[in-house]
Amino acid sequence: MTFAWRTAGINYLQYSNIAARALRRVVKTDLQAEIAKRQGITIKFAKWDNGKSSASVNIPAIETRAKVEN
């Protein structure tokens, strides 16, 4: 059994996060406020190679997601 999303190149975490976001969008309005607090990811990362770090960048998957949603 192969999962279609894995063939598309996303891992389980990304897959389950997409599912979770879909769920968060449809919760009742009185719960929306609580959810909104937990949104917005600011993490940046830098890849290190041979003792040198590259510039910090946003996590690519998050960036694509933000682009799609706006």
Added chain:
Amino acid sequence: MFARSAIATRSAAPALNVIGQTRNMATLKEIQNRLKSITNISKITASMKMIASTKVTRAQRAMKIARIYGNVSSDFIEQAEVKKADGAKELVVVVSSDKGLCSGIHSSLSRHTRKYLADYPEAPVAIIGDKAKSQIQRLFAQNMTYSFNQIGSTIPAFDETSAIASVIISDKSIEFDNIKLVYNKFASAIAFETTEIECFPASQIVEAPGFKSYEVQEEILENLNEFLFANNLHWALVEGHAAEMAAKRTAMENATKNAGDIIQRLTLQYNRGRQTVITNELIEIITGASAL
């Protein structure tokens, strides 16, 4: 191998020197200036303490929940009797944060990591948080693979954790089998302990003696394993956050207390100095008057 527990209480001893230096020569003006600045500092530390204490309660609540999830995944590893394969290469993930002023939280993490790297100088390292990064990169820049920042100002969300986890597991250029998470375990409101969580690759889980009773298909195992890693990482992040906030509160409480001590000493010194000046002036006036 395991962490030395670090007690988060430490008093600010150097403050005493300041008074020692000024004992003889300080003018009243200087003492007054110093008093003013220390009063301001103590106001800042007092309010930082208030902020940290409100954050501690929230962080502890989040930690309790994350612990439940973490215990489920560690129970699975324990029940399946997963063992680390001989010669497996480990990636060390240091779970720290960006903010300082919280006593030995970050240095305890980097000390633990440095000790490990002394034994395994080839091990790759990924660091979450700027504080531990700056401490480790000085000696082990060659080992660094990833550094993450801008996390830890609030309670970490699972969304954020999985973003970090995805970056680490989807990179095929770093060679590692196991992942070792180094984080601060919240022991009590005033103590933390630097500990490790082990994460295993699917190949080692399959070989575990107790694994067969779970009847998990290989495809699903890969999913489960990715989730286990993210779950453990989340646990480490949330618990580390709680430990950091608790340590920050104690550190700020001590700072405020020490500032209070200094203020008391300086006020005494200031009043004495003022009295001496008045006495001197009086003596001068009286001697001047009697000389006439």
